[in-house]
Amino acid sequence: MMRLDLSVTKNPLEDAPAAAVVPLACRIMLAALSGALLCIPWLIPHLYWTAWFGWVPLLFALDRTRLPTAMMLGWVTGTLCFAGASNWMVEFAINLKGLSLPLSLGLAAIFWLYAGLSVGLACLVYRWLARAFPGFDVLTFTFSVLGVLAFYPLLFEARFAEAQTQFLPALQGVDLVGAQGLDAVMLIVSVLVFHLLRRRPVWFSGNRAVNVGAAGLVAVWFVYGLSSLNAWDTRVAEWETRRIGLVQPNDPVTLALPKPAPGFSLESPEEMLATERLIKGGATWVAWPEARYKGYFEKYSVRYGYAQRLEKLGVPLIFHDVENRWVEGEHQSFNSVALLGQDGKLADTYRKVQRMPFGEYLPAFFSLPGLKTLSNLFLGEFLRELSAGNGHAYFNMDGMQVIPKVCFETAFPTFVAESVGTEGEGKVLLFLSQDNWFGETTQPFQHRSMSIVRGVENRVPMIHLINNGPSVVASPSGRIITGSRAFARAEMLVDMPFSTESGGSFFSRHPQLFGRFVFIVLGLMMAAALWRDITRRRYTTSPAL
Known part of the structure; x- marks a missing residue:
């Protein structure tokens, strides 16, 4: 009997034997190269450009691989990338528990393998989608990486854009789509370079149209970035300035409650003496960073001592402390930021949410x-x-709405954007951190970069005061106004540009829009790929007529 063959024609880009084209060892080396290129900007910020081509070797390694191989290659890239970028985890484990170097390295390696698996899963999804959409890597690869990294359970979402703070023209577009949008542009550039270098004929006409459209999108991104950067520089130059005092004490790391420095007390800490000097220099308000313990919320003597000193100085003070309270009959502790007014009394409190x-x-x-x-x-x-606290706080400093945040709340773009909200005029982001647990590593510099991107996303001035430095003050364009040395004490008087009529962005009003778009596009592509697989199996297993 005649058999009707309705099987789907095998695509020439699909599932060719890996060894027939490139040996597996070469593919692994290419994947490792991608991991190195992607993590370099976290270690050497002025080499930010390596991340723009960082995915290219991995794309060559993935070309025509089967799904398990693709996952393994992505895992290699991800593990090396996270190991390089978060090498400070070894120092953290040593400072935390006094562990030996080999044991700390082993524990960190477990985390790096787990984090790296996110890239492996992204490559698995990409290769599966490539079967349904061969040649459309600019869509399948970009959205696979964005979607999986956003969904994968990590302490914080991986944002390669946060290592681009020295590439200001590229950074400006995050006020529209956030750091994830810049990640997308960087992925698109890598895919386009991959297509240019491999010199393979275009199998589908749609591929060429999509690539041209993607190249146009990249061009628009940089045109917007250059024009926006110039506009913000011009605008900020016309703003008034407010003189702010920042104290960077560089406290030593300790698990025990720290004792006051010799000659000082909880009631009259060393930071208060620095505050007096800054106020004499003209500071209109002063901030201290996150600290282990101040005793303000627990001891009346500390509250009285602060009030006496500040009432004489007549300048508000913002500082961090642990707050113990009874809430509905239950004893609770909060990571809190206190605002003391000009009279030295507690005017407002922010309790850390994230x-x-x-x-x-x-x-x-x-x-x-x-x-x-x-x-x-x-x-x-x-x-x-x-x-956890139950909401954002806004400290009013003579028309300046200061939004206090604590430590790694900088790592949550949506959360920070929601704090700026739909009415961002006159707002300033203030991050207070203590990063001395990580020793003299790259971690505090990476933390500083995160906060700079948060300021650009929301188009507000940003202050990040880090206990052990490097502290930074940046304009809404991400341009650094001033900064301090890392791993040293510092007292900074900063003339920060400020406007009561400026602040907020499209991203701060719609912080979840681009992320939802990524999941929708990825979901549609995965549904189409699944339907294709079901249809193909149905036709290939149909009985003879």
Whole structure:
């Protein structure tokens, strides 16, 4: 009997034997090269350009590979990238528990392997989508990486854009689509370079149209960036300035409650003496960074001592402390930021909302019997169970609305954007951090870069005061106004440009829009790919007529 063959024609780009084209060892080396190129900007910021081509070797490695191989190659790239960018985890483990270097390295390696798997899964999704949309890598690869990295459970979402703070023209577009949008542009550039270098005929006419459209999008991004940067530089130059005092004490790392410096007390700390000097220099308000313990909320003598000194100085003070309160009959602790007014009295308080997993709370999974014992054994006193605050706060400084945030709240773009909100005029972001747990590594510099991007996303002036430095003050364009040395004490008087009529952006009004767009596009492509696979199986397994 005649058999009707309705099978789908095999695409020439699909599932060719890996060894027939490029040996697996060469593919692994290409994947490793991508990992190195992607992490270099985190270590050497002026080499930011390497990340724009960082995905190209991986794309060559993935070309015509089967799904398990694609996942393994992506895992290699991701693991090396995260290991290089977060090398400071080794120093953190040593400072936290006094572990040996080999043991700390082993524990960090477990995290790097876990984090790197996110890139491996992204490559798995990409190669699967490439079967349904061969040649359309500019869509399938870009949205696979963006979607999987956004969905994958990490402490913070990976944002390669946050290593681009020295490439200001490229950074400006984040006020429309956030750091994830710049990640997308960087991925598109890598895919376009990949297409140019491999010199393979275009199998589908749609491929050429999509690539041309993607190249046009990149061009528009940079035209917008250059014009926007110039416009913001001109605008900021016309603003008034406010003189602000910042204290960077460089406190030593300790799990125990720190003792005051010799000659000082909790009631009259060393930071207060620095505050007096800054006020004599003309500071209209002063800020201290995140600290282990000040005793302000617990001890009346400390509150009285602060009030006496500040009432004489007549200048507001912002500082961080641990706050213990009874809430509905339950004792709770908060990571809090206090505002003392010109009279020295408590005027407002912000309680940290986005807590640090394993530092300020234990995720539900790790609270299970057995796992909680292990978590407490490793984390020890470093884990301080803190409650989350219930909202943002706005400290009014003579028309300046200061938005205080604590430590790694900088790593949550949507959260920070929501704090700026739909009415961003006159607002300033103030991040208070303590990064001395990570030693003299690249981590504080990376933390500073995160905060600069948050300022550009929301088009507001930004202050990031880091206990051990490098502290920074940046304009809404990301241009640094002033900064301090890392791992040193500093007292800074900053004339910060400010306008009551400027602030806010499209991103601060719609912070989730681009992320939802990514998931929608990726979901549609995955649904189409799944339908294609089901249809192909149905036709290839149909009985003979």
